[in-house]
Amino acid sequence: MHALLHVGVHNGPMAALQIRDVPDSVRDLLTQEARRRDQSLQAFLFDVLAREAAAVRNRALLESLRERPRASGSGASADEILAAVAEAREARGA
16 A cells, blocks of 8 residues: 655645655654654654755755856865865864
């Protein structure tokens, strides 16, 4: 049997989403996780969607920074900055 998940938010200009053909086992796991977090399934799914949307925005921002043309003498690229930050974090942990 397949379940139907519905995330409905009706406060202001927001959409209601409906996901069809969700396996019962998936629905049950999501419901258990929502309970573990002391949330309704709707609140839990809303949080999941909001986190995913934030990650999409962050990836888009990083891509736009990587694609920016570098001005002459402007310093490090976004990739160079990210690499330097990763190195500094690694050095702190060592």
